[in-house]
Amino acid sequence: MSTVKHSVADVVVSGAEAHYFGRLADGFFEIPRCLDCDRHHFYPRVICPHCGSDRLQWASPAGTGTVYSTTVVRHKDGDYNVCLIELDEGPRMMSRVSGVDPAGVRIGMRVRAAIEQAERAPLVVFHALEPRQ
Numbered sequence: 001m002s003t004v005k006h007s008v009a010d011v012v013v014s015g016a017e018a019h020y021f022g023r024l025a026d027g028f029f030e031i032p033r034c035l036d037c038d039r040h041h042f043y044p045r046v047i048c049p050h051c052g053s054d055r056l057q058w059a060s061p062a063g064t065g066t067v068y069s070t071t072v073v074r075h076k077d078g079d080y081n082v083c084l085i086e087l088d089e090g091p092r093m094m095s096r097v098s099g100v101d102p103a104g105v106r107i108g109m110r111v112r113a114a115i116e117q118a119e120r121a122p123l124v125v126f127h128a129l130e131p132r133q
Contacts, residue, residue, distance in 0.1 A: 015046055016032065016044035016045055019044065020044040021121065024115055024121075024124065025121070025122050027115060027122075028060065029060065029115055029124055030058040030059060030061075031044065031059060031061055031089070031091065032044055032056045032057070033089075034050060034051060034056055035053070035055040036051055036055050037050050037053065039051075040059065040087070041091050042091035059089075061088070061113070062089065064088050064110065064113070065085045065088055065110075065111055065112075065126070066085070066088075066108060067085060067086075067097065067105060067106065067111060068086040068092055068107065069083065069107060070083040070084075070105045070106070070107060072102040072103055079102045081096050081097055081100075081105045083095055083097055083126070085126055093124070095123075097111055097125070098116070098125045099127050099128065109128055109129075109130055110130055111126035111128055111129060112127055114126070
């Protein structure tokens with residue numbers, strides 16, 4: 001486990017989280033893969049949530065996935081979507097689909113990951129692979 005600390009959005013993180021956010025800052029999207037059960041997981045941890053092994057390796061996912069669920073958040077500065085994306089490798093992660101009207105994001109929509117620099121830290125967002133409707 002890494003003891004290096006990385007500051008993200010005024011929060012200090014360490015270990016697997018520090019590695020994840022540090023790699024995002026370098027422009028790489030990586031998630032842990034267990035060397036014993038060969039399954040990926042997200043959110044980064046030091047123990048596999050599937051089999052309990054601590055033999056983990058960082059892997060670059062294909063970056064493609066499917067919108068598993070979505071909702072529109074109404075805000076005075078403009079509406080936006082919050083989605084649960086199921087990566088092709090299996091894990092699900094909370095994010096958003098950029099470049100699509102929030103009401104146009106649909107369950108089952110195919111998406112591709114991209115790293116965007118947010119105000120305080122880089123984050124993974126998704127873009128639709130389907131033509132916009």
